[in-house]
Amino acid sequence: MSLTSEDVEHVATLARLGLSAEEKERLRDQLTSILGHIGVLNRLDTEDISPTAQVNALMNVMRADDVGPSLSRDEALANAPSARAGFFEVRAVLGGVSEGEPA
Amino acid sequence: MSDRSECTTLTAAEASRRLARREFSARELTDAHLARIEEVEPAVHAYLHVMADVARTQADTADKRIAAGDTTPLTGIPIALKDILCTVDAPTTAASRILEGYRSPYDATVVRRLREQGAVFLGKTNTDEFAMGSSTENSAFGPTRNPWDTSRVPGGSSGGSAASVAAEEAMLALGSDTGGSIRQPAGFCGVVGMKPTYGRVSRYGLIAFASSLDQIGPFARSVEDAAILLGAIAGHDSFDSTSLTAAVPDYLAGFREDLRGVRVGVAREYIVEGMEPGVDGAVKGAISHLESLGAELVEISLPHTEYALATYYVTAPAEASANLARFDGVKYGLRLEEPTLLATYERTRGEGFGSEVKRRIMLGTYALSSGYYDAYYVKAQKVRTLIKKDFEEAFEKVHVIAAPTSPTVAFPLGARTDDPYQMYLADVFTIPANMAGIPGIAVPCGFSDGLPVSLQLLGKSLDESTILAVAHAYERATGWNRHRPTTVAGLNV
Numbered sequence: 001m002s003l004t005s006e007d008v009e010h011v012a013t014l015a016r017l018g019l020s021a022e023e024k025e026r027l028r029d030q031l032t033s034i035l036g037h038i039g040v041l042n043r044l045d046t047e048d049i050s051p052t053a054q055v056n057a058l059m060n061v062m063r064a065d066d067v068g069p070s071l072s073r074d075e076a077l078a079n080a081p082s083a084r085a086g087f088f089e090v091r092a093v094l095g096g097v098s099e100g101e102p103a
Numbered sequence: 104m105s106d107r108s109e110c111t112t113l114t115a116a117e118a119s120r121r122l123a124r125r126e127f128s129a130r131e132l133t134d135a136h137l138a139r140i141e142e143v144e145p146a147v148h149a150y151l152h153v154m155a156d157v158a159r160t161q162a163d164t165a166d167k168r169i170a171a172g173d174t175t176p177l178t179g180i181p182i183a184l185k186d187i188l189c190t191v192d193a194p195t196t197a198a199s200r201i202l203e204g205y206r207s208p209y210d211a212t213v214v215r216r217l218r219e220q221g222a223v224f225l226g227k228t229n230t231d232e233f234a235m236g237s238s239t240e241n242s243a244f245g246p247t248r249n250p251w252d253t254s255r256v257p258g259g260s261s262g263g264s265a266a267s268v269a270a271e272e273a274m275l276a277l278g279s280d281t282g283g284s285i286r287q288p289a290g291f292c293g294v295v296g297m298k299p300t301y302g303r304v305s306r307y308g309l310i311a312f313a314s315s316l317d318q319i320g321p322f323a324r325s326v327e328d329a330a331i332l333l334g335a336i337a338g339h340d341s342f343d344s345t346s347l348t349a350a351v352p353d354y355l356a357g358f359r360e361d362l363r364g365v366r367v368g369v370a371r372e373y374i375v376e377g378m379e380p381g382v383d384g385a386v387k388g389a390i391s392h393l394e395s396l397g398a399e400l401v402e403i404s405l406p407h408t409e410y411a412l413a414t415y416y417v418t419a420p421a422e423a424s425a426n427l428a429r430f431d432g433v434k435y436g437l438r439l440e441e442p443t444l445l446a447t448y449e450r451t452r453g454e455g456f457g458s459e460v461k462r463r464i465m466l467g468t469y470a471l472s473s474g475y476y477d478a479y480y481v482k483a484q485k486v487r488t489l490i491k492k493d494f495e496e497a498f499e500k501v502h503v504i505a506a507p508t509s510p511t512v513a514f515p516l517g518a519r520t521d522d523p524y525q526m527y528l529a530d531v532f533t534i535p536a537n538m539a540g541i542p543g544i545a546v547p548c549g550f551s552d553g554l555p556v557s558l559q560l561l562g563k564s565l566d567e568s569t570i571l572a573v574a575h576a577y578e579r580a581t582g583w584n585r586h587r588p589t590t591v592a593g594l595n596v
Binding site: 003007008010011012014015016017018019020023027030031033034035037038039040041042044046049050051052053054055056058061063071075076078079080081082088090091092093 | 205206208209301302315341344345347407409410412413414416417424428431432433434435436437438442443444445446447448449450452453454456458461462464465466468469472479481482483484485486487488489491523524538539540564
């Protein structure tokens with residue numbers, strides 16, 4: 001199957017990837033080619049096969065709900081591109097909330 | 104004795120004995136490696152960050168431990184770490200612009216364990232960006248070159264770790280293997296590399312690529328050294344819910360000289376078109392050698408091998424697209440500001456990630472997207488069941504499976520960068536083990552036109568001991584691991 005430019009546009013938006021026009025064109029062709037190779041899987045009848053998402057038999061590994069040492073707030077924020085008053089700082093997501101106003 | 108041309112050539116096991124006998128100090132051993140790094144890095148570029156000050160401090164501490172008799176097999180041993188493992192005292196970048204300058208607030212569990220055992224960290228090694236690649240050419244900070252021929256790639260993604268051990272810029276190294284990223288570069292660089300069983304080694308602090316496949320493992324110049332390093336990092340960790348609780352055996356205990364009673368499976372599916380004759384010949388010779396050591400060769404079939412590559416190129420990008428969603432320019436790493444949050448995400452990720460990473464995020468997002476999820480992701484997970492079953496059936500008949508590590512020797516830089524699928528084919532023999540979660544080791548088995556060829560031994564889940572023992576017997580009988588790249592320009596010792 002072959003990808004359209006609209007497909008590439010749609011997937012790039014889902015993935016939050018800003019791509020140049022040239023990148024989109026190249027990816028359309030490359031992904032079409034790679035998906036062609038992947039199409040080999042359709043030769044196999046897997047109707048009655050259950051999927052394996054993970055190979056070791058562990059399931060729902062739980063731990064006791066105990067408080068233990070963890071990163072301090074300052075450590076957690078140390079790599080943030082922008083932090084203020086103990087929070088990660090980002091652009092407003094909702095319209096109408098102005099700078100500095102509690103959301 | 105602190106003559107670097109001698110002490111950097113040693114195995115870690117031998118260096119440890121000489122440290123104990125005070126033939127040289129840990130500080131001298133570390134300084135010799137730092138000098139070696141300075142000498143050959145311009146030609147090889149195995150490291151992204153050399154941790155000279157940290158290493159010297161650790162070496163001095165190791166010398167105190169040695170004086171006090173408080174040692175482990177790794178006390179004072181200089182080790183390189185793939186720059187995808189978090190370290191508090193050096194940057195961790197995953198060779199990506201998006202993490203340039205990032206300082207982890209915590210150590211990976213494997214790093215913490217090595218620290219506790221008194222190891223010395225020489226630096227962080229180059230890799231394909233986020234471990235996505237087979238040549239280390241996808242690093243945002245320039246490629247690593249193969250110490251055997253600097254016009255060729257070292258393999259990847261852990262190419263810096265493999266090259267550092269091959270070029271004697273480190274005695275041991277850690278890498279990560281999602282589809283062959285330890286074994287394939289080990290093969291291309293003529294060193295030993297091992298991917299342990301999925302869950303054998305904690306991934307806490309390993310920057311995640313494909314979480315159902317990633318595993319950390321050792322690089323070394325002998326199987327014994329690889330076994331020592333594996334023993335030092337293996338075991339359960341409550342910080343990684345996929346890590347296994349099985350006891351860690353003494354991996355050296357089963358070492359032996361002959362292979363009587365060992366059944367070695369040879370799968371017809373691992374003889375493929377496009378194999379280089381020199382590789383084919385060396386690997387067949389190695390398999391015959393196993394037989395001459397007493398092993399019984401058994402022909403087996405792994406009928407779904409041809410589907411493993413396609414299964415991988417759905418599964419790994421799908422998981423990567425989810426894992427890399429965390430790089431949003433908010434919590435850490437690069438942020439390229441735009442008027443809206445959405446545009447900030449898109450510009451940060453569009454400019455912060457390199458082309459292979461973007462390709463895989465796109466492929467994975469597509470495979471998981473509404474309308475395609477069943478056709479790609481679920482289909483691949485079903486085929487994965489068949490691949491796993493192939494191995495389970497084979498291991499009812501044999502103890503280990505012998506195969507080539509790669510279909511070719513190291514290829515020239517730039518040779519495969521224009522065609523992603525050609526690059527993906529470099530991992531055709533290593534990917535099945537990741538899909539099944541089983542352990543695999545790559546050991547040097549000869550040369551083709553002066554470039555290393557590698558034998559891969561695959562084992563049952565959690566049976567690292569057997570493949571290590573077989574690899575050790577083979578290595579001991581042949582000595583291929585003792586060949587070093589001494590004639591390459593810039594590397595002449």
